[in-house]
Amino acid sequence: MNRDAGRLGAAQHWFRVELPSDPAMLPWVSHGLRTFLRASGWSRRDTFRIDLAVNEAMHNAITHGNSRRADRTVELVVSDVEDGVWFDVVDRGNGFDVGRLQSVTERNREMLEGGRGVALMLRLMDNVEVVRGPGENRVRMWKTRPGAMEMRKAG
16 A cells, blocks of 8 residues: 555545534535545445544544534545545544553443444544644544555556
């Protein structure tokens, strides 16, 4: 996979949106993301799965990262590259310790409140990283384009 292509300059198509920490904005982001993915050739199934993972990351950023504070924003950057697509969700909060989450299996079995969004992201995406930095937290997700590995081997 061409991981260096996650930079906007190398992206075939990309978009960025910054919005207030208000969950009411999520349907608008979801609509735009689905439209973008379908126009970029992603199947309905993959579009649904990606949208679900990104929506969970956005909701977590608003609710947990920014504590729904109106003075903090959440940012989504989508970079569609040859092998797949990058999604960066950035909040301006304190973050959380990913290591404290239970395994996906335990979390789903217990159906406890909290942690299921991260479990979904891990299950639906090919790679999920959480990066804490000064004044921001970033969830970086990658989804490989179907057939990308086969095309690379053939080419």
